Each structure stands twice: as C-alpha cells, then as structure tokens.
Amino acid sequence: MTSKLPNAQTSIFAVMSKMANENNAINLAQGFPDFDVAPDLIDRIHHYMQQGWNQYAPMPGVPALREVIAKKIDSTYHVDVSPDEVTITSGATQALFAAITAIVHAGDEVIFFDPAYDSYLPTIQLCGGIPININLDKKDFFIPWKEVEQKITNRTKLIIINTPHNPSGAILSADDIQELARLTRDKEIYVISDEVYEHLIYDGAEHCSVLKNEELRKKSVAIYSFGKTFHATGWKMGYTVAPGFLTDEIRKIHQFMVFSVNTATQCALADYLKEPNNYNYLPDFFQKKRDMLLAFMEPSRFEPIKCHGTYFQTYSYAGISDLPDREMAEWITKTHGVASIPLSPFYTDGSDNKQIRLCFAKGEETLRQAAKKLCQI
The missing domain is CATH 3.90.1150.10 (Aspartate Aminotransferase, domain 1)
Structure with missing residues (x-):
C-alpha cells in the first residue's frame, strides 16, 4: 500500500x-490547561443531558448556539454575521480540515507560514494541493510580506494565517490584515484565518480578526475553538465563520466527516456565551x-x-x-x-x-x- x-x-x-x-x-x-472547567458550564451540560438532549444535533450546529455566536461576534468585533454563516465543528482541527478540503483542489498552491500548526501541511497534501511555505522572521515571527507577494502566482488558491500565532505567541496587526487584503485583491485567492486564541491576547492589544476587514470578510473562513476559550480542550468543540458560498462547501465536507457534534454541550455553550464576563x-x-x-x-x-x-x-x-x-x-x-x-x-x-x-x-x-x-x- x-x-x-x-x-x-x-x-x-x-x-x-x-x-x-x-x-x-x-x-x-x-497545550492544555491544568485547571478545571467552570462548574456552572459543567452543570449546564449535565442539565441538558438530563433533559434528553442526547441525540444528533442539526448538521450545521444547534440553532441557539449559532445565534449567540453571531451576536458575540457583533458585540466583540462590530461585524454583522448571520447564524447561517456559522458551522459548529468537532474542534478547530476538524474545522481546518473541512475548510482546506472545501477550497483546495489538486494542483492549487497554498501559502502558509512556518512555524505552523502541524495540521496545515498534511491537509494540503491530502487535497493534492501544493504547499508554499514561508518562514516567519525567526526573532519576532513577523510575516515577510514582500516574500509573500513574490510567491503569489496564478495558481495560488489559499493563504492560511494564524493570529494569535501558535507556537510563537505573535499577533498580526491591522497593517498586516490590510496588506493581506491588498495582495489578494481582485484575485481568486481565499483566506483561512486560524483565530482559536482570539481571547488570549495581552498588553492592551486588540485581536485583528479577518472578519473586521470588509474586503477579506467576503473571501475568508475564520476558525475558532471553545476548547481554548473555556479550558476544555478534550471536548473538541469549535466553529467556522464564512460567507454563504464558502459555508455551503465547508458543510458538504463537514457532514461526511462527523455530521454533527455533541448536542448537550452545544446547548450549554449557547447559554454560557450569553454572559460576556465568561470570556472577557x-x-x-x-x-x-x-x-x-x-x-x-x-x-x-x-x-x-x-x-x-x-x-x-x-x-x-x-x-x-x-x-x-x-x-x-x-x-x-x-x-x-x-x-x-x-x-x-x-x-x-x-x-x-x-x-x-x-x-x-x-x-x-x-x-x-x-x-x-x-x-x-
């Protein structure tokens, strides 16, 4: 074989x-916390299990959770997102696999930045894509945008960014996001933005989500993780946010990978996310x-x-x-x-x-x- x-x-x-x-x-x-998940979140999951929420969830995710995520994005980033643009996934890694697979065809070039989370490269390869890796500055882990511009060709289909960045802890600035928008303007190049550490950002800095850029918003998939946010990496719960035409393609892949994810946990998170203090x-x-x-x-x-x-x-x-x-x-x-x-x-x-x-x-x-x-x- x-x-x-x-x-x-x-x-x-x-x-x-x-x-x-x-x-x-x-x-x-x-990368896992050694402290406990909030007891009231555990209690909410138990509550929904006892109430019988133990069968398959809808394939895109429990509506109440997708609705509260859309409201959270609006209140956090002042971006109007429809619940129909949100898909609940079995962790961010599954979200990444579904999104990359939905976008990349054999022979497409995919630009990503090293050091990189270790699921990017094998997923690109499994899709028949051509990985184009660019090393970040080894001291500050900044993106060398001039090199990115040189590496973009008529076969470039996708650019993957990660902010805050694992493993370095670096973050992208608004200028970085603007430069990405410039380089992909008027091109059929999509963006996947791995933002699983969106709330873990320090020294008064702001998280520069790709969703906040109106131009990129129309061609990007943003990926998030409940496990990182709520100290529950073992739950494997995440989600994608993407415009309708990309969401449709992601869900085609998602339904044949896992179909749906834990129903009671989704219901509990829908309740828990209503209180901003639970993540702010x-x-x-x-x-x-x-x-x-x-x-x-x-x-x-x-x-x-x-x-x-x-x-x-x-x-x-x-x-x-x-x-x-x-x-x-x-x-x-x-x-x-x-x-x-x-x-x-x-x-x-x-x-x-x-x-x-x-x-x-x-x-x-x-x-x-x-x-x-x-x-x-």
Whole structure:
C-alpha cells in the first residue's frame, strides 16, 4: 500500500507528553490547561443531558448556539454575521480540515507560514494541493510580506494565517490584515484565518480578526475553538465563520466527516456565551500567568521571545547549548524534569533556531516548580 502521507510522523505533542509521563516530568509541552472547567458550564451540560438532549444535533450546529455566536461576534468585533454563516465543528482541527478540503483542489498552491500548526501541511497534501511555505522572521515571527507577494502566482488558491500565532505567541496587526487584503485583491485567492486564541491576547492589544476587514470578510473562513476559550480542550468543540458560498462547501465536507457534534454541550455553550464576563476575563487571566512564568524564569539563562497572545511562551537557548532543539527538549525532560516543545517540527524545512515553547496555562505552583528546574540549567 502506498501511503498518502509518507512523511507524517507521530505528533511532537504526543511524543513529548509521552516522554513527560515516562520521566515524571512537569508537562509544559502539550497545550492544555491544568485547571478545571467552570462548574456552572459543567452543570449546564449535565442539565441538558438530563433533559434528553442526547441525540444528533442539526448538521450545521444547534440553532441557539449559532445565534449567540453571531451576536458575540457583533458585540466583540462590530461585524454583522448571520447564524447561517456559522458551522459548529468537532474542534478547530476538524474545522481546518473541512475548510482546506472545501477550497483546495489538486494542483492549487497554498501559502502558509512556518512555524505552523502541524495540521496545515498534511491537509494540503491530502487535497493534492501544493504547499508554499514561508518562514516567519525567526526573532519576532513577523510575516515577510514582500516574500509573500513574490510567491503569489496564478495558481495560488489559499493563504492560511494564524493570529494569535501558535507556537510563537505573535499577533498580526491591522497593517498586516490590510496588506493581506491588498495582495489578494481582485484575485481568486481565499483566506483561512486560524483565530482559536482570539481571547488570549495581552498588553492592551486588540485581536485583528479577518472578519473586521470588509474586503477579506467576503473571501475568508475564520476558525475558532471553545476548547481554548473555556479550558476544555478534550471536548473538541469549535466553529467556522464564512460567507454563504464558502459555508455551503465547508458543510458538504463537514457532514461526511462527523455530521454533527455533541448536542448537550452545544446547548450549554449557547447559554454560557450569553454572559460576556465568561470570556472577557481571559486576557488578564492569562497575561498574569505569562508574566508569572517570565518572572520565575528571569534568573535562567533562557532568553524569552515576546509573547503577545496564546498561552505559549517561546524561549531561545542559543546562549546555553548547540544541541538541536529536539535533542535539547528531550535532554531537559529527562535530566531536569520539564517537558517543552521544540520548534523545528513546526517548520516544513526543519529550521532549527534553538528555540523551545513552554505552555503557561498551568497553576502557579506548577509554573514555579518548572521554572526552578529550568533555572538550574
């Protein structure tokens, strides 16, 4: 049998988490919180289960949830979105797969930016698309727009952006969004904007959603995650927002992947999203954790790279070791008891800039103990 993904390997997240477990190490590798989901949200799910909401949901999603999402987008970004443009998915990764598959045909070129979330490349390949990867600035993780302009051809069909950016924590500015609009103007180029960390943005900055740009709004798919917002990554709940003609194509794929997702959880989220305080507290909450990790790590020899969003802090160890980043991450896990994620697996070309990523979505004592171990290096 010929593999469709001959170069695909076990995710670096799974590898490092397994190593953390085997070495009884503190796991700052995989991006999941170690604190509980809000009890009242759990109670609402239980309520709907007891009320009998346990069968298939409508394929696009429970209407009440799609309606409250549309209102949330309006109140947050001042953008008028119809509930008919919202599709509830089994996590953001499924949303990405459905959206990329809906847009990309064999031979289409897809521009994306490395380091990149690891589902982009294999999905493009499974669609027969031609991946065109562009490396972000290795220090600030900015998009080199001149290079983007040079890489756009008459075969370019899609550009994938990610803000706030995983794994670096960088964010796109309004100028970046304007430049993207300029480069795709009058071209049949679509945009997928991975915005799963939309509420995890710091230092008074604003999230520049692709939905806020009137020009891009007409040709873009924005993707979001309830798991990231409500500390429930295991629920695998997300959604897409796209104009009608793109939504129709996404749903054609979605219905044959999962058809629909957990009904009781959708109903509970519809209730929970009605209160903005249930998500508006997140920037301050996670900024305090970021600042806490930075403070705990200040005595270390690791050099922090500015993090403006997500719950990941990238560090350079270039002044500590010449080891390749994967070997460095493994050595730290085994000898110092802290698991991190090396950045080279996020690069198509395997670029190794001597950087590792730490997840700070953890309790204070966990961060303190991890930093104490890392400061001994």
